[in-house]
Amino acid sequence: MDNRIFIIGQDRLPEKLTLRDGQGIRWTLVALPGVSAGLSLEVDIEGEGCEVDIAGLYLCKGGENVSLDMNVRHNCPGSVSRQLFRGILDGRSKVDFDGLIYVKKDAQRTKAFQECKTILLSREAVISTRPQLEIYADDVECSHGAASGFLSPDELFYMRSRGIPEEQARRLQMASFLSPVLQRLPQSLREEIISGL
Amino acid sequence: MDELLKDITSQEYKEGFVTEVEQEFAPKGLNEDIIRLISKRKEEPQWLLEFRLDAFRRWKTMTQPSWGHLHLPPIDYQDIIYYAAPKKDKDRPKEIDPALMETFDKLGIPLKEREFLAGVRDKSQSNVAVDAVFDSVSVTTTFRKALSDKGIIFCSFNEAVHEHPELVRKYLASVVPVGDNFFAALNSAVFTDGSFCYIPKGVKCPMELSSYFRINASGTGQFERTLIVADEDSQLSYMEGCTAPMRDENQLHAAVVEIVVEKGADVKYSTVQNWYPGDSEGRGGILNLVTKRGICKGEGSHLSWTQVETGSAVTWKYPSTILKGDNSSSEFYSVALTNNYQQADTGTKMIHIGKGTRSRIISKGISAGHSENSYRGLVRVNPGADGARNYSQCDSLLIGSLCGAHTFPVIMNQNPTATVEHEATTSKISEDQLFYCNQRGIPPEDAVGLIVNGYANEVLQRLPMEFAVEARKLLSLSLEGSIG
Numbered sequence: 001m002d003n004r005i006f007i008i009g010q011d012r013l014p015e016k017l018t019l020r021d022g023q024g025i026r027w028t029l030v031a032l033p034g035v036s037a038g039l040s041l042e043v044d045i046e047g048e049g050c051e052v053d054i055a056g057l058y059l060c061k062g063g064e065n066v067s068l069d070m071n072v073r074h075n076c077p078g079s080v081s082r083q084l085f086r087g088i089l090d091g092r093s094k095v096d097f098d099g100l101i102y103v104k105k106d107a108q109r110t111k112a113f114q115e116c117k118t119i120l121l122s123r124e125a126v127i128s129t130r131p132q133l134e135i136y137a138d139d140v141e142c143s144h145g146a147a148s149g150f151l152s153p154d155e156l157f158y159m160r161s162r163g164i165p166e167e168q169a170r171r172l173q174m175a176s177f178l179s180p181v182l183q184r185l186p187q188s189l190r191e192e193i194i195s196g197l
Numbered sequence: 198m199d200e201l202l203k204d205i206t207s208q209e210y211k212e213g214f215v216t217e218v219e220q221e222f223a224p225k226g227l228n229e230d231i232i233r234l235i236s237k238r239k240e241e242p243q244w245l246l247e248f249r250l251d252a253f254r255r256w257k258t259m260t261q262p263s264w265g266h267l268h269l270p271p272i273d274y275q276d277i278i279y280y281a282a283p284k285k286d287k288d289r290p291k292e293i294d295p296a297l298m299e300t301f302d303k304l305g306i307p308l309k310e311r312e313f314l315a316g317v318r319d320k321s322q323s324n325v326a327v328d329a330v331f332d333s334v335s336v337t338t339t340f341r342k343a344l345s346d347k348g349i350i351f352c353s354f355n356e357a358v359h360e361h362p363e364l365v366r367k368y369l370a371s372v373v374p375v376g377d378n379f380f381a382a383l384n385s386a387v388f389t390d391g392s393f394c395y396i397p398k399g400v401k402c403p404m405e406l407s408s409y410f411r412i413n414a415s416g417t418g419q420f421e422r423t424l425i426v427a428d429e430d431s432q433l434s435y436m437e438g439c440t441a442p443m444r445d446e447n448q449l450h451a452a453v454v455e456i457v458v459e460k461g462a463d464v465k466y467s468t469v470q471n472w473y474p475g476d477s478e479g480r481g482g483i484l485n486l487v488t489k490r491g492i493c494k495g496e497g498s499h500l501s502w503t504q505v506e507t508g509s510a511v512t513w514k515y516p517s518t519i520l521k522g523d524n525s526s527s528e529f530y531s532v533a534l535t536n537n538y539q540q541a542d543t544g545t546k547m548i549h550i551g552k553g554t555r556s557r558i559i560s561k562g563i564s565a566g567h568s569e570n571s572y573r574g575l576v577r578v579n580p581g582a583d584g585a586r587n588y589s590q591c592d593s594l595l596i597g598s599l600c601g602a603h604t605f606p607v608i609m610n611q612n613p614t615a616t617v618e619h620e621a622t623t624s625k626i627s628e629d630q631l632f633y634c635n636q637r638g639i640p641p642e643d644a645v646g647l648i649v650n651g652y653a654n655e656v657l658q659r660l661p662m663e664f665a666v667e668a669r670k671l672l673s674l675s676l677e678g679s680i681g
Contacts, residue, residue, distance in 0.1 A: 106598065120613035123580060133604040135623050138595035142623040146608050149616040 001026055001051075005185060008066075009035040019079075021047030028184045029056040031066050031087075033196065040069035045079045052081035057181045059193070060093030060125070067096040070114075074107045077137075083114040086181045088174055088197075089125035097129045101144065105136040114144040119151060119177060151177075171197045210473055213443030216300040216413050220332070223280035225416070229253065232386055235280050235333075239355050239389075242362065252375045252385030259379045265513050265542040266571040266603055269484065270447055277449060279387045281332040281414040297336050301329055304440060306409045308337050324404040325436070325663060326351055330421055331411050333389035340404065350395040351406055354422050357393035364395055368426050372455040372490050372519075381488040384420050384453045391421035391452070396431035396462070405434050405661055410452075412441035412472075412483065418449035425455070427462035429495065434465045436664055440508075441473040445481045447510060452487045460495025460522065465503070467660050468516075469668050472508035474675075479538025479567070482510025489516040493525035496551075500525075503659045505668040506533040506541060507675040515573065517546035520554035520582075530656040531560045532668075534649075534675050535568030535600070544574035544591075544606075549582035549615070558589035561653045564600035565676060571603040578615040585615040593623040594652055596645075596676070646673035 001024045006013050008031040019025070031037060043052055058066050072081045087095060101112045118127045131144040151173050159169035174197045175182065182190050223234050232253055236246040261272070283294055293308060301308050306327055326340035328351065335353030344351050350361060357365050375385045392408040412419045427433050441448065450472065458464050466489075475482025485508075491500045502516040518527035529545040547556040556576070564570040572591045593602035604621040626648050634644035650657070650669055657665050657672075 108598070118610075120610060120615075122613055123611075125613065126609070126611045128607070128609040129619075130605070130607050131619070131621070132606075133593075133621060133623055134601070135593070135595070135603060136601045138598045138600070138625045140595075140623060140625075143621060144604070145618075145620045146606070147616075147618040148608070148610040149618075150613050 004028070005030065007032065008037050008039065013039060013041060015040055016042045018044045018046055019050040019052065022049045023047065024051035024053070026053040027055070028181065029054070030185070030189070031056070031058040032193070033059050033061040034064065036065045038067045040071070042071040042073070043081070044073050044075060045081070046075050048076055048078040050079040052079070054083045055181045055184055056085040057178060058085070058087035058095055060087070060089045060091065060095065062091035062093060064093040066093070068098065070099040071102070072100070072112065073102040073104070074110045074112060075104045077106065077108045077110065080111045081113070084180055085116040086178050087118045088121065088178070089118060089127060090121040092122070092124040094126045095128070097131070099130070099144070100132045100134065101142060103135045103137050103140055103142065107137050108139040110137065110140045110142070112140070112142045116146045118148040119174070120148060210443055212304060212440035212471065213473055214303070215442040216296055218294055218296045219284040220414055221282050221284050222278050222414070225278050226275045227277070227279060227387065231279055235387060235389065238280060238282070241358060244366065245358060248369070248375070249386050252382050255376045256379070256382035256386055259382055261379050266569065266573070266605070267511055267513060267540045267542050269511055272449060272484065278414070278417040279420070280389060281417045282334040283331055293337055297331055300331070300411065301336070301409070304409070304411070308339060326404055326406050328353060328392040328408045329411070330390050330408060332414050332417060332419065335390045335392070347400055347403065348397040349400060349402060350393065352393055354391040354393045354424065361393070361395070364426065365393065365424065368424055368455070368457055372457060372492050373453050373488050378488060380451045380486045381453050384422060384451050384488070388420045388422040388453065391423045394425045394433070394435065396427045396433050398428045399430045401432040402434065405436055405663070407436040407438065410437070410439040412448055412450065415444060415446070418451065421452045423452070423454040425464065425466070426457045427459060427464045429459045430461040432463045434661055435467065436661060437466070437468045438471065440471050441483050443473050443476070443481065447482060447484050449484050450486070454487070454489040456491030456500060458491060458493045458495070458498040458500050461497045462495070463499045464491070465501045466491070466516070467664055468504040469664050469671065470504065470506045470508050470512070471671060474508045474539050475510040475537065477537045479510070482539070483508065485509035485512045485514065487514040489514060490519070491517070491527075492519040493522050493527060495522040496524055498522050498525045499527065501528045501659070502545065503530045503656065504532070505656070505660070505671065506531070506543060507671045510539060512541040512543055515544050515546055517548070518556065519548045519550065520556065521550045523551040524553040525551055526555040528556065529558045529560070530659045532563070532653040532656045532672070533560070533570055534563040534672060535565070535570045536675055537566040537568060539568045541569070542571040542573055544572045546575040547577070547587060549578045549585040549587070552581070552583045553585070554582055555586045557587070558591070559655055560591040561656055562591070562593040562602055563596065563649060563652070564593070564602045565596040567599050569601045569603070571605060572621070573605040575607045576609070576617055576619070578610045578612045578617060580611045582612050583614045585612060587617045589619040591621040592652070593621070594649070595623065595625045645676060649673070649676060
């Protein structure tokens with residue numbers, strides 16, 4: 001398994017990737033505050049038993065403009081792909097997420113999942129998501145989900161009523177929201193991100 | 198299983214007959230003279246002719262969109278007859294031609310106001326007021342008298358132009374502007390008939406209102422226009438149905454539906470679309486390119502769309518709601534079934550402008566045969582829509598390995614107090630489900646019908662009773678021959 005972490009603006013992300021029989025990747029993309037970027041990644045699955053596991057994190061504090069263009073194509077039967085994105089937007093930041101799962105005719109027994117969730121903290125921030133499924137085979141299990149929302153006031157109240165200061169409670173809320181992606185990062189980077197929230 | 202699916206999907210189209218009536222046609226083609234001719238035939242006032250000509254001039258500068266996930270056969274707009282009307286008998290100008298009467302009877306649309314005897318109310322003929330449109334003209338509108346007692350106006354569009362010009366002028370093109378899109382501009386230029394409905398303040402419409410559209414003549418297109426206005430605190434349930442004869446040619450149907458929902462009003466709009474879908478080789482069928490849009494103008498208004506799409510060679514439409522009034526809400530429930538070589542690219546748009554606006558989208562796509570079925574939608578939350586809430590769920594069911602099912606949603610959120618959720622799944626009828634039914638003595642074909650109906654149940658439940666029965670039947674029928 002090719003396990004890698006890409007810090008956007010620091011590490012170069014390949015634009016194209018082709019997987020053959022049994023290959024797998026586990027990549028994590030991290031866009032830290034202050035980074036504007038246009039990312040696009042095309043993954044072609046050209047063999048059976050491949051496993052694609054991509055996760056991403058975008059944290060925007062001010063005027064960042066991040067666009068993510070994910071394109072996962074299942075050209076062969078019997079592979080699995082998973083995509084998981086989490087982000088928090090503040091200030092005047094703008095994020096565009098465009099994710100396509102393509103399942104070619106006869107690429108049976110494909111499993112493909114995608115999830116993109118965002119929290120908006122400011123009135124000027126904009127999130128625009130376009131999760132797409134294009135499916136030409138019937139024996140498949142595919143799903144995508146996209147959501148955007150805000151930090152729940154109930155959760156905040158719960159923590160504050162137990163003596164946790166507001167600022168710390170908010171940080172906890174955000175950390176837990178991001179945790180599915182944070183878990184994949186080394187501890188030092190994880191702590192750096194949490195303390196910067 | 199493939200054999201079974203094949204059987205289920207090869208069902209004939211029972212509404213495919215042609216009515217032999219003498220008809221009057223406009224010459225083929227589209228130019229300003231044709232528009233003047235249509236306008237003259239309908240004895241329209243000058244302002245409406247100018248509205249049409251303006252639309253036509255705009256249309257000429259536009260090009261046909263191509264972004265749909267569709268293979269649209271080329272449409273020659275000069276090769277279409279834009280006006281076709283059954284001739285009126287000179288001796289009995291007031292009566293409906295018996296041949297037309299028979300046609301609508303055959304389709305199950307009663308044009309006579311049947312009286313109900315106490316206690317022997319026939320359920321299949323419950324109170325529904327119908328506006329029946331045959332090619333380019335409205336044949337009749339039933340229950341007009343009973344409705345007008347309550348102040349409700351329900352008539353053909355053309356009659357409304359003559360009898361209530363102030364209302365038509367006020368609301369026409371207020372939701373779908375003339376230049377909104379290519380097909381809306383075309384419709385604005387050449388629209389022939391359709392329904393007009395106005396519910397006054399505080400009135401609850403005592404019966405279901407409905408429009409029934411029938412394409413009959415060959416080589417024609419149907420361009421109807423429906424305008425529904427629900428004034429403050431009124432309530433309305435509206436249904437729309439349609440069929441066409443079986444032909445090898447593609448016929449164009451480009452309609453515009455506009456709905457205005459004022460403060461506190463509640464409108465429910467249901468469609469069972471059963472245009473001729475073409476044969477099993479993909480020849481012929483209706484091209485259904487429609488613009489439907491409603492606006493929840495006032496506070497607390499509510500608009501609900503329900504559609505069951507089983508017909509048409511190509512369906513390309515997005516019934517949409519603009520949620521302008523604070524705390525207004527809208528729903529979109531859709532079942533789109535495609536079989537053989539049918540193509541559908543349908544969905545909705547929910548534009549949240551007002552505070553506390555809510556919307557809910559439930560879309561169920563079913564593809565069989567060689568068909569393509571796409572959900573495309575937009576959910577947009579504007580910066581001022583505080584506390585807006587949207588939930589979308591789009592499921593696709595694939596029957597057979599030659600069809601396609603796609604989901605293309607766009608979700609845009611600009612408000613930190615709004616919650617937007619979207620979920621989509623794609624799956625097939627599992628062998629386990631089929632086995633479970635078979636094991637209990639349900640034959641495979643019925644089992645598929647059952648599973649599909651169950652899958653679409655959430656949407657079918659929303660239909661008025663008359664429609665729900667029909668829709669369930671249609672779903673099973675349209676699937677005939679698709680299992681194997």
